[in-house]
Amino acid sequence: MTQLVIDRLSAAYGATPVLQDVDLTVERGEIVSVIGPSGSGKSTLLRVLVGLLLPVAGTVTVAGHKVDYRSRRDLRAVRDRIAIVFQQYNLFQNMTALRNVTIAPTVVKRRAPAEVTAEAETLLAKVGLADKTKSYPDQLSGGQQQRVAIARALALKPEVLLLDEVTSALDPELVGEVLDTIRLLAREGMTMLIVSHEMGFVREVADRVLFMADGRVVEVGRPKQIFDEPQAARTRDFVSRILRH
Amino acid sequence: MDRLLEEIPRFFNYYNMIFIGQAFFYTTAMSFIGCTVGFAAGFGLAVMRHERIFRSLVLRLLAITYTEIFRRIPFLVKLMVVFFAFQLSGLEVSMFTVAVTTVALSAAAFASENVRAGLESVHDNQWDAAEAMNMGGLTALRRVVLPQSWPVIIPPSMTYSVGLVKSTSIASQIGVLELTYAAKVMTNKGFSAFLCYGTILVLYFVLCFSLNRFAAWLETRLDPTRHRPA
Known part of the structure; x- marks a missing residue:
């Protein structure tokens, strides 16, 4: 079943176009990696x-519903289905790990605190942080913070998880623990869109790889195809430079 | 010196104490009501002009205009403007009301800037995360951003409040019975200026010092990290 359809999507920061005519279809349970x-x-x-x-043109269809990003209702609905994890974790600095995970389900979705807390504890245990529930973000390492951020996103029970360079801000020795968490989600069949510079990881976990340059999709294909037999010159160039070191 | 010592028992008699006590009460009330109302209004102004909360250009322009103008007018001038504005409007109000209004108008403009600085000290990525989780602007403000802003908002606001307490002395110009006015009345009664102004000096100090202690308490109380183990 098709989970997400992106059709000729364009966006701009002011007058500078940053996304042009991006097309992508993601099936339920599929993992698509975005590189570039x-x-x-x-x-x-x-x-x-x-x-x-806000997009300037194009459409996004989530689980069969076309999203109007200007409509508050649609925006709420799409954010219920799609959760994002940021490069800089963006944990709420004034809350413990546990509260970071429970805040949206309790405050936004108005679910029962006891139930949400139990779920959050399970999620934190799942990402290996059962003993850190009471810690504040600045008492955690980057890798731990990022795992809390993943737990926080999962607490929203999203259909699609977006991961935005989630290991780019981490010290090299902390990358592994975060990637392990993502592998765990991959095995559970979570639909994911992963922006990453970890090419080895992308090759291992992604079902498909999307190569972008200058706001456009240059090439989409199986990891093997993108990394071993890239068709476009830009992809070849990028892949050869990345894999050289 | 002998004259001064001789004056003291007469100065600190029952009626004078009531009089100065009343003046102290008015100075305190003027400062407290003015700052409280002003801070609330200033908070509103800062929120109105924050683009992650309200996206109305009109609201933003109104808030900016008010803040930028009122921050730049001397207290005495504001006092006169408020005084004559009330007179023009035909409303019968006490001088005390005029003074409180002026304090509030001043405090609002400055609080607005302090709150704005506080809100801006919190990284945009906190708003992003909140918004992506469907938190509305005001919820994100209350739950996420504001708790992290207090350490930036409180110290300058309290410094300013102490400044305002001192500015209230200017209200004596329009005849509000506050501390400075009381001192003037007492000197006119023939008491030595040193005694009169020395007394209110102590009272101003007590008031401002209490405010500073309150600020220190508030800072610890609103510190987002306060629940942490040492």
């Missing part, structure tokens, strides 16, 4: 999908 040089619009694509930046 910095400034190619990867993060922007994710920001547009959750309504943090």
Whole structure:
């Protein structure tokens, strides 16, 4: 079943176009990785999908519903279905790990606190942080913070999870623990759109890879195809530079 | 010096104490009501002009215009403007009301800037995260941004409030019975200026010092990290 259809999506920061005619279809349970040089619009694509930046043209269809990003109702609905994890974690600094996870379900969705707390504890245990529920973000390492952020996104029970370079801000020795968490989600069949620079990881976990440059989709294909037999010159160039080191 | 010592028992008699006590009460009330109302209004102004909360250009322009103008007018001038504005409007109000209104108008403009600085000290990514989780602007403000803003908002606001307490002395110009006015009355009665102004000096100090202690308490109380183990 098709989970997400992006059709000729364009977006701009002021007069500068940052996304142009992006097309992508994501099936339920599929993991699509978005790669490309910095400034190619990867993060922007994710920001547009959750309504943090208004598209200027094109459509997004989530689970069969076409999203009107100007409508408050649609915006709420799409954010109920799609959750995002940010590069800088963006944890609420004034709340414990546990509260970060429970705040949206209790305050926004108005679910029973006891039930939400139990769920949040399970989620934090799942990302390996059962003993850190009472810690504040600045008492946690980058990797731990990012895992809290993943738990926080999962607490919203999204149909699609967007991961925006979630390991880019981490020290190298902390990358593994976050990638392990994502592998766990992959095994559970979570539909994910992963922007990443970890090419080894992308190759391992992605069903398909989308290569972007200058706000456009250059090439889409199986990881093997993108990394071993890229068709476009831009992709070849990018892949060869990335894989060289 | 002998004359001064001789004056003291007469100065601190029952009626004079009532009089000065009343003046102290008016100074305190003027400061307290003015600052409270002003801070609330200033808070509103800062929220009105914040683009992650309200997206209305009109609201923003109104808030900016008010803030920018009222921050730049001397207290005495504001006092006169308010005085004559009330007179023009034909409303019969006490001088005390005129003074409180002026304090509030001043406090609003400055509080607005302090609150704005506080809100802007919180990284945009906090708003992004809140918004992406469907939190409305006001909910994000209350639950996420404001708790992190207090440490930036409180110190300058309290410094300003102490400044305002001192500015209320200017209200003596329009005849509000506050501390400075009381001192003037007492000197006119023939008491030595040193004694009169020395007394209100102590009272101003007590008031401002209490305010500083309150600020320190508030800072700890609203520190977002206060629940942490040491």
